[in-house]
Amino acid sequence: MSNLAQLLKESWVLVEEEHDQVAGYLYARMFLSEPSLRQLFPVHMDGQRHRLIEAVVAAVGSIDDPEQFAGYLQSLGRAHRKFQVQPAYYSIFATSFVAALRTVAGDRWTIEYDQAWADALDLLTTNMITGARSDPEPAFWHAEVLSHERRGPDVAVLTCRPLQYPLEYQAGQYVSVEAPRYAPRSWRTYSIANAPRPDNVLEFHVRAAVGGWVSSALVRRVRPGDLLRVAAPMGTMVLDRDSPRDIVCLAGGIGFAPVKALIDELTRFNRSRWVHVYLGGRSRDDLYDLSQLKQLATGYPWLNVVPCCTDDPTWSGEHGTVPEVLARYGPWNEHDFFVSGSAGMVRSSLRALAGLDVPAERIRYDSFGEV
Template sequence: MDNLARLLKESWTLVEDDRARLTDHFYARVFLLDPALRHLFPVQMTGQGDRLLEAIIRAIHTVDDPETFAEFLRALGRDHRKYHVDDRHYATMGTALLDALRRIAGDGWNLEYDQAWREAYDAVAALMVAGAADDDGPPFWHAEVLTHKRYGPDTAVLTCQALQHPLRWQAGQYVSLEVPRHHPREWRNYSVANAPNDDNVLEFHVRSPGAGWVSGALVRRVRPGELLRLAAPMGSMTLDRSSERDILCVAGGVGLAPIKALVEDLATFNRTRWVHVFYGARQAADLYGLDGLQELVAAHPWLSVTAACSDDPDFDGELGDIPEVVARYGPWTAHDCYVSGSARMVRSTLRVLAADEVPPPHIRYDTFGDL
């Protein structure tokens, strides 16, 4: 396994700077090999290649951790049921991927790299097929939007109720979501912002400062009564209920969503662990979830919340980027740590925790974009 991981990472350096051509060639080859596959993908393929690469990069970096590798790929196989992917499609995808890698790598490619990718892809496909086969739930859930509230021009909090079948998730997980009325076959991941409940009601926090299709529709166009589609929950930023360590939660912007779910879940059983939540944004107006957090503080003496603004000198609270504020209150060496927010914010917070010598197994994070 060590040699396989080395070959994958080594060969990836030949193509990682030419990702656009890699994905263009991959999808062109897929649709040439099996034109019927085109209808499984959105009309506009913008961003589709990025998600493919995220999955490949994640697999490369977990191949030398067999347990994480297997867990991730089984979950990915379950998730791909929403695309109506079946077993025979994996062979087509594998052929297209190897062809794209050879073409973009050029003369640097060799037989050893080729065999490593064949072996890795066979393992990936087998685990994904097994994950899909083991899942007895539906490929996706229809969910009715119950409430929709805007916070400023680009943020919304909405709730929806999964219909027909129970949807089981853990606090800290995310689901893939489609808005079929506006953007069919476009799926995006969103963290569930509330703890599991018997009513099948899920809350989502969405921000769309630009022209993102799915997020834009969720913020500006979706209304109560509309139907969404939700795929099976994924993610491992979940609570370690066997731990007795106190807890640090760090949230930036709509990264508050999984942190809020974790705190709500803790409220159902926690009696002994102190929980410290740090919540940051640029302006006070962007701290849309602060009132809800303060209500939780009033109800639970083990919970504290520290809010911070990085670009609002009139804010009556901590000033500065949230990782800087977290560092002022440390050290956090003896805590279980949960971090959620933008890639930059997560990177900076992980550096703070590393300086405090927090053991990596005690850190779980969720980031929007590549680290």
């Protein structure tokens, strides 16, 4: 570990338990320094405070891997164009962040920590600005909602289409979505649930989370004809068409969306690779797209579907979590894996795959907080 990384780690330990105070001081300092910054943020800031701190800590955590550090931050810079962030704002953020750390840490803070964070944030903002300037695509697309179907009290499947020009993406990627009429300036990430189509239609699966302004709006308020904003695609959970290995997809809840997109793409060219889908939920109601998935399996002999539930005594299929059910079959160390679901589901799946001797380089995954 480099000296810079060591100083960052040591100093963050001093304030980690008080990260709410760090966030509060950070935003107060930024908005006092530049009042116009407030209009870039949502009215309700509770979730935003945590996400920003987590993103910064995650970014500086990779500072000893220059390629990963630069790639992640340049991608983040491109994504931040949707917030209309100007280059000058980054220096205000960096100065405010260091001041917040210094204030919360108090006498435990040193001049060495101060300089380490100043250097790290300078690298962070430089890479984000570079990424934002290098992207020729628009910051976001306006998209009209075409259909909206409720799949239970808290889940909806909706389709939309960009108005001006197509959004180019790969099956398995995700985008940030805003519903400006109902939750302005609040963006949340959702996977596109279909492979690219000639008509440019995008499908999204959304679960309304408790306190989730965007997810609740998309499930309960959005209607056909409404306009959404959709930002540039991100994510690496995409197919390797050159791989000869069979495929295993592990999905929980609305984490099925990118898996559905991968299956959609595979229906267009796959002839030789078996595809096993393990789809899990607490009850049958969580398997909201199971009937469509079974229809696909009927039409494509290479597709095998194994649904499972953890807390449904009336369920006649497999019982247990997705990793538990997966472990009953196999061996799996010669397959390519795709994992998508909540953060907890992804963590437990990755631990299970490690225990089954699946090489890490054969696993691609995304996780979602569903807010």
